[in-house]
Amino acid sequence: xxxxxxxxxxxxxxxxxIEYVKYESEAKVPRITAEEAKKEFDAGRAVFVDxxxxxSWMIERLPGALExxxxxxxxxxxxxxxxxxIIVYCS
Numbered sequence: 001x002x003x004x005x006x007x008x009x010x011x012x013x014x015x016x017x018i019e020y021v022k023y024e025s026e027a028k029v030p031r032i033t034a035e036e037a038k039k040e041f042d043a044g045r046a047v048f049v050d051x052x053x054x055x056s057w058m059i060e061r062l063p064g065a066l067e068x069x070x071x072x073x074x075x076x077x078x079x080x081x082x083x084x085x086i087i088v089y090c091s
Contacts, residue, residue, distance in 0.1 A: 037087050046085035062089070 023029050032040075040046035041064070048065040050057055057067045068076050080086060 032087060040085055040087070044084075046087050047081055049080070049086055049088045051088050051090045065089075 037046065037048070041048060048062045049068050050061050050065045051068060053069055054067070057069075061067070066079055068079070
């Protein structure tokens with residue numbers, strides 16, 4: 001009985017699997033409208049990532065956006081939440 005409860009608890013705590021996809025070209029990368037992005041963000045299913053330079057980030061950004069500039073080191077990516085859509089913007 002204990003093992004069944006433990007197994008159920010472990011399964012319940014796991015994050016859904018996220019599939020890594022490497023696209024052939026920039027044209028193949030999925031796009032999302034501003035309205036769709038806001039809906040996903042407001043529902044808690046997505047985060048915004050600002051990939052502009054730090055100067056632009058300091059002047060203006062979307063509320064709640066994470067800053068990960070182009071060419072960031074690997075440790076910067078650790079702030080990305082698991083199990084959510086990552087919506088990157090640069091302008």
